[in-house]
Amino acid sequence: MLEIRKDPSAFPGIDAEALHRMMDEVSAFGGGPDGSMTRLTLSREDGLARDWLAAWFAQEGLRLEVDAIGNMYGFLDWAGKDAPCIMCGSHLDSQPNGGRFDGAYGVIAACSAIEAIRRRVAETGIKPKCNFVIVNWTNEEGARFQPSLLGSSVNSGEIDLDFALARRDGSGVSVAEALSEIGYAGEAARVVPDALIEIHIEGSAHLEKAGLRIGAFTRFWGAVKYRLAYLGRQAHTGPTPMAERQDALLAAAYLIAELRDMADKAGPDLHTSAARLEVYPNSPNVVPGETVMFIELRSGSAELLASAEAELKEKIETCAARAHTSFEVRSIDRRRAGEFDAGLIDLAEQTAKSLGQTVLRLDTIGGHDAVSMSAVTPAIVIGVPSVGGVIHHPTEFTTPEDRLLGTELLAGMLWRFCVDGNILKN
Structure with a gap:
């Protein structure tokens, strides 16, 4: 003392x-x-x-x-x-x-x-x-x-x-x-x-x-931060049939909802967010061909952070398939808990x-x-x-x-x- x-x-x-x-x-x-x-x-x-x-x-x-x-x-x-x-x-x-x-x-x-x-x-x-x-x-x-x-x-x-x-x-x-x-x-x-x-x-x-x-x-x-891009196909929002769309923003929307669900199920020891999106070409009558997401997972538990990241990886793929897009993980930044x-x-x-x-x-x-x-x-x-x-x-x-x-x-x-x-x- x-x-x-x-x-x-x-x-x-x-x-x-x-x-x-x-x-x-x-x-x-x-x-x-x-x-x-x-x-x-x-x-x-x-x-x-x-x-x-x-x-x-x-x-x-x-x-x-x-x-x-x-x-x-x-x-x-x-x-x-x-x-x-x-x-x-x-x-x-x-x-x-x-x-x-x-x-x-x-x-x-x-x-x-x-x-x-x-x-x-x-x-x-x-x-x-x-x-x-x-x-x-x-x-x-x-x-x-x-x-x-x-x-x-x-x-x-x-x-x-x-x-x-x-x-x-x-x-x-x-x-x-x-x-x-x-x-x-x-x-x-x-x-x-x-x-x-x-x-x-x-x-x-x-x-x-x-x-x-x-x-x-x-x-x-600690924190894990992903810069993730969903890659779809740019198209006209009018004549393009809904079933044929490869909407990169839709994939991101699915994942945003999944991130909130992850935090709700994990309780107060996990925080999740996707607070920034970059949408291309970002026109009101164009189906987005690319959406870049800035995703964060935060926890004081290294074990919980690791399991949350594993779950995130699964959900990234699921959301891409659901919206008929592909994806790229463009960067990952990590900060330790301590x-x-x-x-x-x-x-x-x-x-x-x-x-x-x-x-x-x-x-x-x-x-x-x-x-x-x-x-x-x-x-x-x-x-x-x-x-x-x-x-x-x-x-x-x-x-x-x-x-x-x-x-x-x-x-x-x-x-x-x-x-x-x-x-x-x-």
């Missing part, structure tokens, strides 16, 4: 005005008047947000490095080259017509926490025992380029750099081309810290329903207790960059409440009070490393 100071005054104080002001500033890049956010990775809006962050690093005296996949790192080198390095941060990219707080809050909270720690060190005169690095990961969302968690997965070694740079969006633009266009194709080496703490909005309503304000994700679900670091979970709970809060232990079903990084370093994701459980929507919201509390918790956890060094090895 990690021991922690019980006096909350020992923790760095967060400048609440600066925290909320920075959140507003970064929300201007891609933000709409209805609260929406469209800041797709490596877009013009993402480039502006990155420029804003780079300027903040320069203003605060942090050393900026950018790697070949565009991950941004702001280093606070003040404890010596042999001192442990603790990472915090998240991502600035968003979903199309998404919310303002998913990812971006984690980056802004990290900036505010490090700013507070620097003030506290100046006030106390202590000698820091660790270095810090704030990170902005590339393409966490996977909205423009697939797979998601692209930048962190390259950094952790789970995805090959050349493969990642060759991914193309719907317009045929590659990751490499997009990085060059906004000026963030760097050359820095991979960064493997001694620990990673990512703070994030919860993205569900468990905290709100429990009447609590801090969640620690202890387990992350657990976050027990020492960091313990630290989060003790820090929260010092702040008068109780931590709710949760699973994360959605992916986070800390999931990728957990393969190479101790990692954790901390959650603060999402009002109504809303995420990936313009009404996504976390109250200023909860954003401040989450940042105070992050600063408190980081402060322990600053004072005592790598406590995970003690």
